[in-house]
Amino acid sequence: MQIDLIDTFLDLIETKSFNRTADRMGVTQSTVSARVKALEQALEARLFQRSRSGTDLTTEGLRFETHARMLRQEWTAARRAVSPSGEAALTLRMGIQNDLTSAHLGPLVAEFRRTLPQTAFYIEPDYSAQMCLDLVSGALDFALLYTPKPHPDLYFQTVGELAYRMVSSDTAHLAGVTPDRTVFAHFSPAFERAHREALPHLSEAPLSVGQTAAVVSLLEAMGGAGYVLDPAARAMVAGGRFRLVEDAPVLAQPVYAAMHLRNRTARLHRRLTRIVSRQLGFKG
Structure with missing residues (x-):
């Protein structure tokens, strides 16, 4: 061919x-x-x-x-x-938003393997745009992402909503947070818009990154304030150096399961979607 x-x-x-x-x-x-x-x-x-x-x-x-x-x-x-897959009956190629890996990848894959013990998993952390391209081409079977890219061959379903909280090494109050001491987070275009609308005075921060791990690394090295995933925020506060900025709004980021349209009703993909929804606590 x-x-x-x-x-x-x-x-x-x-x-x-x-x-x-x-x-x-x-x-x-x-x-x-x-x-x-x-x-x-x-x-x-x-x-x-x-x-x-x-x-x-x-x-x-x-x-x-x-x-x-x-x-x-x-x-x-x-x-x-027809590619070698060892003793596994099926190999599933899965993409996952980079920012989901630290807190959610382990529990998700553990439940995937309990539910589908004869399946081998190839997992690729990536960003939404590339995962959508890979789903269209067939390089991925299933993906968890932040930003659906409309395409006639793709199907998206909301499976969760994650909370991002602001932490600071300097203050527990928003009035004390300044642009020069802020790492501006752009985890997705929707998150960036929400961040700018909620806190426009911080939009001119000199540093801007798109991963919780990067925000954490920068804050630990230089101090200051920034949004991170809720589990990361709690861990930073527990460490004693950082505090939650109590009056800063909690910003939500929806998570979507994505797949080729032909797999929308496939039993395997429905099972994966249900597992993700349970793990992320989605009630919708």
């Missing part, structure tokens, strides 16, 4: 440029043209039309797009199905 023809077709849809697709795929423009021509000959249909504004799909190309995405998904699944 010449999956490179499908990959080239799908990349061209994104770039609308033979040159850009060639650069992204590490091949020559003539190779891209040859692949498109080969695919069009196999389908007996013209898939793209060129104009001054770029390369666009024809009506036939639009009809083929959904099938192309499914073909790539099926090919990835087929390759993985």
Whole structure:
């Protein structure tokens, strides 16, 4: 199966440029043209039309797009199905938002393995945008993420909501928190917006990071204030150096289970989603 023809077709849809697709795929423009021509000959249909504004799909190309995405998904699944997996009956590739790993990865995987003892797990901490791309391509089977990226091939379900609390080495009151002593957290675009709306005077903080572990590391090294996940906040307070900023708002971050649309009703994915919902205490 010449999956490179499908990959080239799908990349061209994104770039609308033979040159850009060639650069992204590490091949020559003539190779891209040859692949498109080969695919069009196999389908007996013209898939793209060129104009001054770029390369666009024809009506036939639009009809083929959904099938192309499914073909790539099926090919990835087929390759993985025949890959060595030891004695496991199934290998599940799972993505998880970086910020969830320290407090939630262990309990989640422990319950996954109790529930699915014949399953091998490959786990990749990552950010939402990349996990969505990997779900579309078939590189991941299931993901827990903060920011759903709408796509016709993906399905998202809310499975929890995590609390982030502000801690400080200097003060227990918001009035004492200043931008120059704040690490501004941007765990997701939604979280960043909520942070800016709730505490606009801290938006100009000179440091900004997107992981609780990074915020903790910076605060422990330099002191100051910042938002971290509730378990991390409690641990920092228990250590004696930091205090909760009592009048700072608690900021919530929704968590979503993400999967390919074709797996929305699959028994395995429903079981995984229920486990995550229990672990994160979701009541919705």
